[in-house]
Amino acid sequence: MIKQAIIPLAGLGTRLLPLTSVIPKELLPINGKPGLEYILDECLQSGITEVIFIISKKKRAIKQYFYNDSFYKKIIKKKKNMRLIEEYKKIKKYKKVIKFVYQDSPRGTGDAVLKCKNLIKSNFFLMLMPDDLIIKNNCSKSMIALHKKYKASIIASKRVKKNNVSRWGILKVKKINNRDFIINDVIEKPTVKKAPSRHAVIGRYILPKKIFKILEKQKPGQNGEIHITDSIRTLILSENKFIGHIFAGKYLDCGTMKGYINSTLEISKYNL
Numbered sequence: 689m690i691k692q693a694i695i696p697l698a699g700l701g702t703r704l705l706p707l708t709s710v711i712p713k714e715l716l717p718i719n720g721k722p723g724l725e726y727i728l729d730e731c732l733q734s735g736i737t738e739v740i741f742i743i744s745k746k747k748r749a750i751k752q753y754f755y756n757d758s759f760y761k762k763i764i765k766k767k768k769n770m771r772l773i774e775e776y777k778k779i780k781k782y783k784k785v786i787k788f789v790y791q792d793s794p795r796g797t798g799d800a801v802l803k804c805k806n807l808i809k810s811n812f813f814l815m816l817m818p819d820d821l822i823i824k825n826n827c828s829k830s831m832i833a834l835h836k837k838y839k840a841s842i843i844a845s846k847r848v849k850k851n852n853v854s855r856w857g858i859l860k861v862k863k864i865n866n867r868d869f870i871i872n873d874v875i876e877k878p879t880v881k882k883a884p885s886r887h888a889v890i891g892r893y894i895l896p897k898k899i900f901k902i903l904e905k906q907k908p909g910q911n912g913e914i915h916i917t918d919s920i921r922t923l924i925l926s927e928n929k930f931i932g933h934i935f936a937g938k939y940l941d942c943g944t945m946k947g948y949i950n951s952t953l954e955i956s957k958y959n960l
Contacts, residue, residue: 691809695815728785811896812895813897814892864931869932
């Protein structure tokens with residue numbers, strides 16, 4: 689049973705500067721609510737009972753956001769404001785499921801995941817990338833159901849335009865049905881000619897615990913970082929079963945200024 693999730697949060701968010709010079713990108717409001725809370729809600733609604741945040745010392749504001757009890761108690765005692773009371777209840781609910789680990793050197797997503805090695809209890813865990821919001825349908829819940837069905841690792845995917853494949857990790861696939869397929873390989877940012885499909889990797893994964901052994905031995909790749917995609921590829925090519933899933937929800941990219949602004953506009957339409 690998948691009950692644990694990992695969320696890497698140590699990135700500097702340079703694409704959202706100057707906002708992220710003082711505020712972690714995950715705490716930036718999207719329609720009046722920090723982007724990170726949408727991710728947390730997705731986890732909780734899919735049955736996750738423990739969420740591991742990977743942060744750096746420069747992003748301690750994320751921990752402070754959930755551990756600011758004295759501030760809330762003081763202001764609630766003074767103002768008796770029902771909205772603030774409800775917000776504080778929500779923060780306390782989140783706090784019960786969150787653990788923190790630190791990645792103080794930016795050595796890639798694979799290195800960040802490796803920091804959680806001693807905390808993962810079961811054979812599989814969920815990983816979510818905070819820049820990718822999926823609304824209107826719970827992607828993690830669907831993936832956990834698929835994991836139970838196929839007894840395999842799962843990667844969320846969407847079809848992208850042919851001329852945009854070089855922006856994504858692209859999957860080589862064998863179709864199962866209209867939404868699911870077996871993954872035979874993953875190619876990071878291929879050229880249009882070398883792309884094996886138009887199925888792009890989106891930031892939702894169910895990964896096996898054995899990936900930690902791969903990460904421990906993995907040599908740095910592009911930009912001197914440990915990339916989780918390289919470890920996933922090693923597992924796939926070693927005949928570990930990976931299923932791709934085209935999710936039913938609406939995808940929003942919050943990692944760029946244009947995407948962040950668009951996310952607020954889109955979410956406001958649905959009053960989320």
